[in-house]
Amino acid sequence: MLIKRCLPRPILSLILMLVWIMLSDVITYGSVIMGALLGIAIPLMTQRFWDAQPVVKKPLLLLRYTLRVMVDILLANLEVAWLIARPWRRPRPAFVEYPLTLKRDFSITLLASTISLTPGTISANLRLDGRSLLIHVLDTDDEQAVIDEIYNRYERPLMEIYE
């Protein structure tokens, strides 16, 4: 009971402690104790802001998703760099309304972050009703293709992982 109250988010506490030790770059008694103190204090102070975190249902799929996003960031970056470096061809920007099928705040946040990280698309606004996401696309002539690609590449895996 006491442990539950002092450590409301044990995994977060552990991560905070590890990050602190990594930041100080050496494992000494001092850094471990300081990390443990931060791991206890920060979750207690920020507890009110945390929503319930969904459980990862398929960890392997999450790993594959992460790798895919990394590769996409690399490829799409080169594509956008090439697009900018050619001043004679104007990009065709577009606002696209993306209909969300994800329900939980956490997975929507992950999807919006992924969209912003893969260059060429930026998630501009999550509508108040949480049903659609406004995306600004740097260069497209087919909005439906953008929506389909995001759905197949990112949203469906996220749904399988978390919902």
Added chain:
Amino acid sequence: MAWLDKAWLDTALEALTAFFLVAGALITFISSFGMVHLRDFYLRMHGPAKATTLGVGLILVACTLYFVLIERTFHIQLLLVTIFLLITAPISAHLLAKVALHQKLPSDTSTTGAPSELREEDVAQEPDTPHPEDPGSGQRP
């Protein structure tokens, strides 16, 4: 293995490090170039999003290579920099976009799609009756 003597290896490793460093710098340069020649706020936002992912990423790879291969030390902070950047960059981009939409910054005429956030009839007008906390705003010349 005579061809694998130390001097040759060192040169090769340095060349590899330099390659990543120059590639990262090039990507960062192109995205800053985009800031100059793209035509509206929403387009210009794409530049920094790129510089922080691939540009900084490549420079960090160069850093890691340099410290691991040449200095023979490993600093895990470089990995942390990448993780923190990947977490924070999309959030700041999202907030910038939200503010731009809220201020109804004009988008380029070639932009397709008209989100309800940018429609004209929603533009805030100067109120007819002065705001109670700012009585002067109604009679401004």
